[in-house]
Amino acid sequence: MSDPILEVRNLKKYFKTSRGMLHAVDDISFTIERGKTLGLVGESGCGKSTTGRAILRLIEPTSGEVIFEGVDICKLSGEQMRKKRKDMQIIFQDPFSSLDPKKTVNQIIAEPIRENRIIRDKHKREDRVLELMETVGLAERLINTYPHELDGGRRQRIGIARALAMEPKIIICDEPVSALDVSIQAQILNLLKELQESMGLTYIFITHDLAAVNHFSDDITVMYLGKIVEKAPVEDLFTNPIHPYTRALLSAIPVPDLSEKRRRISLKGEITSPVNLPDECRFAPRCYECIDRCRQGIPPLVEVAPNHFVSCFVHS
Amino acid sequence: MTKNNNGLILEVNNLVVRYETMDGIVRAVNGIDLKLGYKRTLGLVGETGAGKTTTALALLRLVPDPPGIVECEKLEIDGENILTFDSDKLDQIRGKDISMIFQDPMTALNPVYTVGEQIAESIELHEHVSKTEALKRAGDMLELVGIPRSRANDYPHQFSGGMKQRVVIAIALACNPQLLLADEPTTALDVTIQAQVLELMHELKEKYNTSMIMITHDLGIVAEICDEVAVMYAGRIVEEGTLEKVFNHTKHPYTEGLFNSLPNVKDRKAKLKPIKGLMPDPMDLPPGCAFAPRCDYATEACTQKVPTLTSIDEAHRVACIRYDEPDFHIERRILS
Numbered sequence: 051m052s053d054p055i056l057e058v059r060n061l062k063k064y065f066k067t068s069r070g071m072l073h074a075v076d077d078i079s080f081t082i083e084r085g086k087t088l089g090l091v092g093e094s095g096c097g098k099s100t101t102g103r104a105i106l107r108l109i110e111p112t113s114g115e116v117i118f119e120g121v122d123i124c125k126l127s128g129e130q131m132r133k134k135r136k137d138m139q140i141i142f143q144d145p146f147s148s149l150d151p152k153k154t155v156n157q158i159i160a161e162p163i164r165e166n167r168i169i170r171d172k173h174k175r176e177d178r179v180l181e182l183m184e185t186v187g188l189a190e191r192l193i194n195t196y197p198h199e200l201d202g203g204r205r206q207r208i209g210i211a212r213a214l215a216m217e218p219k220i221i222i223c224d225e226p227v228s229a230l231d232v233s234i235q236a237q238i239l240n241l242l243k244e245l246q247e248s249m250g251l252t253y254i255f256i257t258h259d260l261a262a263v264n265h266f267s268d269d270i271t272v273m274y275l276g277k278i279v280e281k282a283p284v285e286d287l288f289t290n291p292i293h294p295y296t297r298a299l300l301s302a303i304p305v306p307d308l309s310e311k312r313r314r315i316s317l318k319g320e321i322t323s324p325v326n327l328p329d330e331c332r333f334a335p336r337c338y339e340c341i342d343r344c345r346q347g348i349p350p351l352v353e354v355a356p357n358h359f360v361s362c363f364v365h366s
Numbered sequence: 367m368t369k370n371n372n373g374l375i376l377e378v379n380n381l382v383v384r385y386e387t388m389d390g391i392v393r394a395v396n397g398i399d400l401k402l403g404y405k406r407t408l409g410l411v412g413e414t415g416a417g418k419t420t421t422a423l424a425l426l427r428l429v430p431d432p433p434g435i436v437e438c439e440k441l442e443i444d445g446e447n448i449l450t451f452d453s454d455k456l457d458q459i460r461g462k463d464i465s466m467i468f469q470d471p472m473t474a475l476n477p478v479y480t481v482g483e484q485i486a487e488s489i490e491l492h493e494h495v496s497k498t499e500a501l502k503r504a505g506d507m508l509e510l511v512g513i514p515r516s517r518a519n520d521y522p523h524q525f526s527g528g529m530k531q532r533v534v535i536a537i538a539l540a541c542n543p544q545l546l547l548a549d550e551p552t553t554a555l556d557v558t559i560q561a562q563v564l565e566l567m568h569e570l571k572e573k574y575n576t577s578m579i580m581i582t583h584d585l586g587i588v589a590e591i592c593d594e595v596a597v598m599y600a601g602r603i604v605e606e607g608t609l610e611k612v613f614n615h616t617k618h619p620y621t622e623g624l625f626n627s628l629p630n631v632k633d634r635k636a637k638l639k640p641i642k643g644l645m646p647d648p649m650d651l652p653p654g655c656a657f658a659p660r661c662d663y664a665t666e667a668c669t670q671k672v673p674t675l676t677s678i679d680e681a682h683r684v685a686c687i688r689y690d691e692p693d694f695h696i697e698r699r700i701l702s
Contacts, residue, residue, distance in 0.1 A: 265630070
């Protein structure tokens with residue numbers, strides 16, 4: 051039944067700054083089932099991208115375990131990790147800066163295949179590139195073009211083809227559609243969904259766009275200032291959000307529907323600095339339901355309903 | 367100002383903007399008409415390259431020339447023909463009668479001046495008050511947008527993105543303009559901060575009776591803040607009308623496509639229906655209706671002639687030759 055492909059345990063990533071310790075990711079744990087999508091949601095500075103990078107060890111976690119198919123990859127040597135990364139790929143947010151401007155589409159997509167010595171023959175490699183291009187919906191004629199000649203949607207398709215080149219098992223999608231226009235966003239979201247169905251891929255979908263994540267994910271984890279505040283299956287989270295932050299976040303999405311008159315929960319102030327945090331609920335300074343207890347410690351993540359976890363003194 | 371304006375703060379007829387570059391002519395805006403009543407908010411909607419920002423810049427006469435060439439039959443703001451203004455006169459109205467909130471607060475502010483000085487600048491210029499008085503009023507403006515006046519002596523880099531956008535709004539509103547052009551004012555912000563800023567803009571607009579053009583690609587924001595909508599595609603308005611007409615009685619296939627591309631918060635199983643293909647190159651627009659190559663309803667006739675914006679009723683206009691055919695209807699995914 052349960053077949054977890056990736057388990058993150060007590061992952062921490064702190065950065066040393068001149069003003070003190072910056073708690074980018076502060077002791078988070080979650081599990082993803084094979085073939086599913088986990089949505090990692092939050093606003094700028096909540097640590098969602100750092101989490102994505104720490105899972106791939108693109109930045110070294112400060113502590114914690116990342117167990118991929120039963121192996122703690124944090125303990126792997128550089129060479130072992132290099133091999134492991136074939137199974138774990140990433141798609142970046144900005145298709146303008148994540149592609150080398152001096153390489154052609156062919157070179158960009160072929161690079162991981164060549165570097166990992168998967169196909170040594172140049173012509174066979176090109177065949178594979180064409181195959182990947184077809185998979186992601188890029189016309190064959192674009193094989194020798196450069197990224198600057200292409201629009202954002204096509205560039206993001208190159209990023210996806212490059213990630214698929216290694217036949218990964220899990221792909222971390224870090225805001226893959228945020229930089230794209232609405233009509234192109236839908237094209238890319240549909241493509242990612244089709245690829246998941248045909249290849250059995252597992253996704254971690256990092257985003258601030260709750261509408262997209264709702265459409266896309268099986269489970270959702272909401273982060274605030276390096277901590278998980280709520281995690282739940284997607285239907286639960288949208289129909290029954292519990293944490294005050296999740297509720298405010300959901301109420302803040304502008305909905306293009308005139309029949310819907312919602313009550314907006316408006317938050318005061320802005321996200322506090324993640325440096326030298328006091329020992330209290332991270333959301334307390336902005337919370338509209340804050341009680342004394344919230345200022346006296348960090349609330350644990352408690353299961354309030356089956357698979358629905360909340361970190362809040364008021365609601366658990 | 368003279369009040370010979372039919373109750374309109376803004377009237378534009380046949381605005382055309384093109385950029386003549388070495389590579390060819392970029393046709394950014396291809397003949398649009400705009401009418402905006404006092405205290406009304408118009409949402410100008412469209413995707414990258416639709417010509418939204420160029421339109422706003424043309425209204426302020428800020429399109430760089432060369433390479434930009436602006437042609438317009440009529441451009442009146444509060445009954446004044448802006449086309450006849452020289453640069454001195456334009457300086458007098460920019461920031462006073464008409465001002466703009468730019469998209470990116472990170473680049474719209476000058477990094478070497480304090481935010482107080484930047485707000486005071488336009489007050490000093492337009493209201494002819496002393497620097498001390500202008501700085502005092504800048505402090506008032508900061509408080510108005512929810513920033514303590516003690517921060518007037520801070521520099522932009524000391525503020526977060528949301529705070530910087532508040533400063534940009536304070537600058538735009540400092541001289542109480544009659545017409546505000548807001549170019550994607552919340553696109554760079556987080557959703558909870560976006561909610562705060564939209565609420566603030568709404569309050570201030572009510573308080574000062576400002577008319578506004580809200581440029582955005584987000585139909586959710588339009589639903590929240592606008593009275594009227596104009597949907598732009600390839601430099602033309604393809605559909606316009608009251609919020610209710612455009613949202614609930616959509617007539618143009620492109621507007622339909624925009625709605626159907628959005629993930630639906632209510633129904634997560636619904637498959638997204640993207641608009642096929644890409645926005646046309648403004649240097650090489652297709653003949654006839656510019657949307658025809660991407661349109662599921664297009665016929666041979668659509669590629670023959672540019673459709674004109676036709677009134678369906680007094681509150682709704684569409685530029686599509688097929689809209690009144692008996693068997694033609696738009697398939698809007700049910701939203702609620």
